Amino acid sequence: MYLDNFVDYLLYERNYSPKTIQAYRKDIEQFSENICLTRKSCSLNDLNVGAVRRWMVSLMDKGYASTSVNRKLSSLRVFSRFLLRENFITSDRLGLIEGPKNEQKLPQFVRANDMDRLLDGGFFASDFEGVRDKLIIEMFYSTGIRLAELVGLNDKDVDVKAMQIKVLGKGNKERIIPFGKTLSQGILDYRILRNEIKGQSSSAFFVKADGSGVYPNLVYNIVKHNLAAISTLVKCSPHVLRHSFATNMLNNGADLQVIKEILGHSSLSATEVYTHTTFKELKKVYKQAHPRA
Known part of the structure; x- marks a missing residue:
């Protein structure tokens, strides 16, 4: 009952995405299964500092x-605060628990000259799928949107005249993202070919050859296949293009707040993690360029 109420709270009051809610639920159920493994019954009293710390140690072992342990700890903290708010428990002490220190990994990105080589080097066919796939890559790189945001784009959200797109982000928050002439021309070329498709069955902006909307795995594989042609990165994903957008914007003088x-x-x-990436890049360039480096 408590977990179902918590899920309703995340969905209707906090406007969390289904994917996020599923992760929270899985973490809490995993904790419950772990502490109840050797007992006949469990209660909310088991959601205490000692039990949570022991569970964290078992996960690390x-x-x-x-990062995964800290995410699971965060799920339990939110759950505990919810229980306190609803008077299911009388105190919440999980805020006293410190999670393990995360090893800071700098975001991977593709250099600007490599992206230019991919987008301008004749890697894409001139048919519908080739034009669409190139535009998918270019839209990720030119706007920094997330995979779910790109898949969720409707045709009415893409305004070539105003050169902006409207996206629905995390927490159902809308934002407007500007784009330039290069992406604008790519959109016009794509729309001409897309509108020739008979039986278009979706209002989605990006569609398959049968007219139905694209789905996340398809878009992920398009990005992975094409980035692998110009990059040696282990993970060639849409999120790498988001990192590339932010890093290259920062390298070219864009304000961090923007x-x-x-x-x-x-x-x-x-957003500040990208400043570490750009400083690392500066050091690398300095060592390569300065004769006494």
Whole structure:
């Protein structure tokens, strides 16, 4: 009952995405299964500092990364605060627990000259799917949108005249992202071919050859296949293109606050990671270029 109420709270009051809610539920159920494994019954009293700490240690012993453990701890903290708010428990002490320190990994990105080589080097066919696939890559790179946001684009959300797109981000928050002439021309070329497709059965902006909307796995594979042609990165994903957008914007003098708004980050701290990436790049260039480096 408590977990169902919590899910309703996340869905209707916090406007969390189904994917996020599913992750929260899975974390809480995993914790419950772990502490109840050797007992006949469990209660909310088991959601205490000692039990949570023991569970975190067991996760680390099983090889879970610190980022995963901290995410699961975050799920339990939100759940505990909800229980306190609804008077299901009388105190919440999970805020006293410190999670394991995360190893800070800098976001991977594709260099601007490699992206130019991919988009301008004749890698894409001139048929419908080739034009669409190129536009998918270019839209990720030119706007920094997320995979779910791109898949969720409707035709009415893409305004070539105003050179902007309207996206529905995390927490159902809308934001407007500007784009330039190059992407604008790509959109016009794509729409001409797309509108020739008979039996278009979707209002989606990006569609398959049968007229129905694209889906996440298809878009992911399009990006992976094409990025692998010009990049040696282990993971060639849409999120790498989002990182590439932010890093290359910052390298070319864009204000961090502007990048935050375009990316749809809730706080500036999430955007500041790209400053570490650009400084690392500066050091690398310095060592390569200066004769006494």
